[in-house]
Amino acid sequence: MQSMMHQLPMHLLLNYLLSFAHLCAAVFVPWADDDPFVGLDSPVIDTVLPPLLPPNKVDDSNRSLRPKDQIPDYVVDKCPLVHLYSEEKYWPSDIAEYVTHFSLRDSDGVSVVPSVKPPQRPLSPSDLRSSYKYTMANGTLANISSTNTFMTSLDDFDKDPKWLLGFRPEYGTGHIKDGPAVLVVVDKGNGWVDAFWFYFYPFNLGPFIMGNGPWGNHVGDWEHSLVRFYRGEPMYIWMSAHGGGSAYKFEAVEKVKKLRRRNGKLTPQIVERPLLFSARGTHANYASVGQHAHDVPFFFMPLSDFTDRGPMWDPSLNFYGYTFDGQQVLPAGDREREIGVSWLYFSGHWGDKQLPWNDPRQKWCPAQWKYINGPTGPLRKNLGRISLCPHFVWWNFWKGCPARRLIKKGEGLDAEKNDLMGDNCGILLYKVRPSWLRSLLRLLTWRGILCFVMDYFTG
Numbered sequence: 001m002q003s004m005m006h007q008l009p010m011h012l013l014l015n016y017l018l019s020f021a022h023l024c025a026a027v028f029v030p031w032a033d034d035d036p037f038v039g040l041d042s043p044v045i046d047t048v049l050p051p052l053l054p055p056n057k058v059d060d061s062n063r064s065l066r067p068k069d070q071i072p073d074y075v076v077d078k079c080p081l082v083h084l085y086s087e088e089k090y091w092p093s094d095i096a097e098y099v100t101h102f103s104l105r106d107s108d109g110v111s112v113v114p115s116v117k118p119p120q121r122p123l124s125p126s127d128l129r130s131s132y133k134y135t136m137a138n139g140t141l142a143n144i145s146s147t148n149t150f151m152t153s154l155d156d157f158d159k160d161p162k163w164l165l166g167f168r169p170e171y172g173t174g175h176i177k178d179g180p181a182v183l184v185v186v187d188k189g190n191g192w193v194d195a196f197w198f199y200f201y202p203f204n205l206g207p208f209i210m211g212n213g214p215w216g217n218h219v220g221d222w223e224h225s226l227v228r229f230y231r232g233e234p235m236y237i238w239m240s241a242h243g244g245g246s247a248y249k250f251e252a253v254e255k256v257k258k259l260r261r262r263n264g265k266l267t268p269q270i271v272e273r274p275l276l277f278s279a280r281g282t283h284a285n286y287a288s289v290g291q292h293a294h295d296v297p298f299f300f301m302p303l304s305d306f307t308d309r310g311p312m313w314d315p316s317l318n319f320y321g322y323t324f325d326g327q328q329v330l331p332a333g334d335r336e337r338e339i340g341v342s343w344l345y346f347s348g349h350w351g352d353k354q355l356p357w358n359d360p361r362q363k364w365c366p367a368q369w370k371y372i373n374g375p376t377g378p379l380r381k382n383l384g385r386i387s388l389c390p391h392f393v394w395w396n397f398w399k400g401c402p403a404r405r406l407i408k409k410g411e412g413l414d415a416e417k418n419d420l421m422g423d424n425c426g427i428l429l430y431k432v433r434p435s436w437l438r439s440l441l442r443l444l445t446w447r448g449i450l451c452f453v454m455d456y457f458t459g
Helices: 002-007 010-027 073-077 095-101 334-339 424-429 435-444 449-458
Strands: 081-083 102-106 131-135 141-145 149-153 181-189 192-204 218-230 233-241 244-249 255-262 265-278 290-293 304-307 319-324 329-331
Touching (some): 095 192
Parallel strands (some): 181 319
Antiparallel strands (some): 102 149, 181 192, 192 218, 319 329
16 A cells, blocks of 8 residues: 555645545534534535624625614514423513512622612613612722622512513414513624524523422523524524523424514415424423433433423514624614613623522522522623534533534423434334343433434534
8 A cells, every 4th residue: 555655646646635635524514514613614515605704893895784773574584483381380571571670789789770769679671781880988980890780689589479470472373462582683794694582581490300499490581592594594593501502404493384474464475484492491492392401411311301382482573673783782673772772781690699508498409509690681692603502511622513404302201203213323222132231222322422422413
C-alpha cells in the first residue's frame, strides 16, 4: 500500500485525500446540516444556505424584515398549537394581570418599587424595568440592575389563590381570552427570521420522584418555542423543556390543518400548523405523547414529564407581538404600545425567591427543594442565538444542537407508537433471551449511552 501511494502523482493523491475527507464529513451531515450554527456553508451539503447573523450584524443590506417592526403573516400562519395536559391544574395567564398580585423586592427582601400606601402596593407592567434607582447611605442615587430582584407574592401561593390557576382554552377554538402568549420576532439576516413564541403560566408544578414530591415548584413559568424561517418558509423548530429542549426539522413534527386567519377573520385557505405537547405541571414542551425523561441525557423513568392530547391552545388567537433587534424592542400594535415594552427588559425573577429552609412550606429531598426561585423573562432566553438551542445543559459538554429528522416518541402506557417505533436501537433486543441478558443489553443501549449516541447523530 505504501509503495502504491508513493507511485501516485501528487495531484491524484490530493484528490484521493480530499474525496476521503468529504466522505468522512458526509457521515456527520445529519448533525452538521441540521444545526444552522454548523456547516451551512459546507461543500458537502447539497443546498448551501447563507449564514445566520447576530441581530447586531443585521443592516439594510442583509435585512430580512422590512419594515423591521412588522410581524410577517407567515409567522402567525405557522404559530405552534399546544396540547395542554388533560389534568393540568395551572393554565396560561396574562402577564399584565399576573403582576398585580406582587410587590418587587431585592434578594434581601427590601422593596424596590416604593409603596404608595403602606405596607406595599401591587405592581404594574410599567414598574418592571432593566434597572432601579437606589438611594445610597451617603444620599446619592445609583442605578441598580434588576437582575437580583424578585416578584414577591402578596398572597400565600402555597394555598393556590385563584389568580395562580390561570385559564383553560375555549373548547373548539383553542382561544384563551385572559391568557395571551408573547411573540418576539428577531431578524437574523440573509433571509433568516426567528419567531419566538412564549407561553406564560402563573405556576410551575414540579415533578414527582419515586412517588414523592412535587419538587422544584416555582411561582411564574416561562416556556417557549422557536420557529426558524428562511425566506418565509419554516425550516426548524425548537421547543423548551426545563434546562434544555428539543430541536427538529420543521417537516418532522406533527401538523394540524387549520384555516388561515387574516386580521382576525377566517379565510378559505388551509395552513399546516406544528403541534407541541405541554407536560403536566412543568409545561415543558415535547413533540409527542407519553412519558419523557426529565432533563437528563438518557431515559430515566423515576424522573419524568407526561404529555397527552388534552385541551388544545391556539396562541395565534391572542398574543402580544414585538420585534427585537438585539438592543431595542419594538411593539407591533396599539395593544403592545399600551402595555409598554419596559417589562421585557426586566431581568429579575417572575416569581418568589426560593423559600428558606426554616419556612414551614419548604421541604427538601437529596435532588431538589420543594420551592425554588421564579424564572427569568423572555429577553433572558438568548434570542440572538445562532444555534437552535439557547444554552446547553451540564451533560452537553460538546455543545451540540442537532435537529431531529423523526419525532422522538414518548414512553409508557400513554405513548402513541407501535412495536417498532420509539425505542430506537432498543428494538433489536426484543427477542434476546434470557430476560436478564436482555435487561442488561437494554441498560447499555436503549436506556444507555450507545442508543443515545446513535439517536443523536441520526435524529
